[in-house]
Amino acid sequence: MVKCTLGIIGGGQLGSMLASAAKKINIETVIFSDDQNAPAQKFSDNFVFGKYNDEDKINEFVEKVDMVTFEFENIPFETLNKINEVKKVLPKPSINKIIQHRLYEKDFINKCNFRTTLYDSIKNDKELKSKTNFVPGIIKTSTFGYDGKGQYKINSMKELEEINLDYNKEYIIEKFINLKKEISVIVTRFGNQKYEIYEPIENVHDDQILKNSKIPAEISDEILKKSKNWAKHIAEELDFIGTLCVEYFVDKKDNLFVNEIAPRVHNSGHLTINSHNISQFENHIRAVCGLKRKETKKLFDAKMINLIGNDILIYKDKKFSDNEFFFDYLKKEIKPKRKMGHLTILKK
Ligand SMILES: Nc1ncnc2c1ncn2[C@@H]1O[C@H](COP(=O)(O)OP(=O)(O)O)[C@@H](O)[C@H]1O
Ligand SMILES: [Mg+2]
Incomplete structure (x- = not known):
């Protein structure tokens, strides 16, 4: 007997391993991915290919499932929230809003009274050049970073002076930990x-x-x-x-x-x-x-x-x-x- 059909947003290896684990305990899965070749479709029962902001595709996906989870955190918050109005999304979308953004994430951890690296936000070049006490440090895009993508190591004052950032994006700078x-x-x-x-x-x-x-x-x-x-x-x-x-x-x-x-x-x-x-x-x-x-x-x-x-x-x-x-x-x-x-x- 199938207990529940679970929708999984994201079709990479984490989606594959989630779908395989679900199969083992008799739960059907539907993968939703913006990659037509998403590997996870080989392990799931069903697959919907579409952009993460394509309403028709989202609706097609949502109709096939009882509830929804995700394998990566960078899904637009609006998409998760919209889905959550129709079918339950777990973990709840409001969590993603915090964790998607390195600044909100670190603020949250500090509010829990747990230690993080020393960090600060950077919104323009003037702010960047003033962050001399963060050297040696590392600049990270506030959103959409993974596997070191969107990160710049700053080993010296000279590197801090010379780096050019695209301020259409938000950044944080972190002090390097030994x-x-x-x-x-x-x-x-x-x-x-x-x-x-x-x-x-x-x-x-x-x-x-x-x-x-x-x-x-x-x-x-x-x-x-x-x-x-x-x-x-x-x-x-x-x-x-x-x-x-x-x-x-x-x-x-x-x-x-x-x-x-x-x-x-x-x-x-x-x-x-x-x-x-x-x-x-x-x-x-x-x-x-x-x-x-x-x-x-x-x-x-x-x-x-x-x-x-x-x-x-x-x-x-x-x-x-x-x-x-x-x-x-x-x-x-x-x-x-x-x-x-x-x-x-x-x-x-
Ligand atoms: N402040 C830091 N001090 C020392 N090493 C760091 C620091 N920030 C990142 N790194 C190194 O880079 C890796 C990736 O950084 P992380 O913030 O986890 O970004 P990602 O989201 O890409 O995983 C870390 O696991 C660590 O090895
Ligand atoms: Mg990491």
Whole structure:
């Protein structure tokens, strides 16, 4: 028996993994994407291709589903809100309005009394040139950034002097953190104080893109407890339903900073497909479809390697051992810096 037909906005690898997890627990999915070749359509039951502001296409999509979720946060708020008037959207659209914008997101985290990097907004060149106490730092577009896109490292006063920004966009500047490591905590919230939470995941980035992730993270007990508590608190404060990820920085003095919040399943949680009895994707589906919460347990320690650009070519013909799980995102075109697949290795 089909319990619910879930609409998923976005058709990339996160959409594919959500659709696969849904199938496993007998939930039908419809993917809505503005990419005709969206890989997730290969894993879903139905597919609607259209722009995210095309009302006819949105209506066509909405008619096919009982409720709606999304795999990326940069969907126009108006689109989510309009859909929410007809079919429930979870997590609720107002959350996206905060998290889509780096300034509102950081203001929100500070209001929760959690530490972020030092940051400020930049609206014009005069403001930019005055931000000398943020050097060395990093300028980020306030909206639509991912995998380091829209980011400019500023290593010296000279670079601050010389950089030209397009002020049709909004920016923030952040002070650079002397990183010891990066970790993330993934939590699925089912309702008031009802959670399944994964242990912190240790992440290595290369050129601002996630390269690999592992559990357990090599961190102190204090950082472990603090990072889990902060993530739970953030989910509660947002009244979040579904899976959310909090990305953290740990500096050389073992201070914890929230880097950013992803209001969705996250790349660092791909290993949960194989390392846990219930993956971040299945927990997300369970939470948004109102299914029963099941105790989530780790079965194995694990490591995940992102296959970026041409990396995928080596793995396509490789033979794998029974503790290795290769995922090909089935993207039509290989591009540098594009996430093409991943490999999870379990420690058995
Ligand atoms: N203030 C900072 N200090 C040190 N490293 C940073 C800082 N901001 C970003 N980075 C590096 O760049 C990566 C991507 O930045 P992030 O803000 O998470 O943007 P994105 O939205 O592209 O993931 C981080 O995971 C980290 O490795
Ligand atoms: Mg990030």
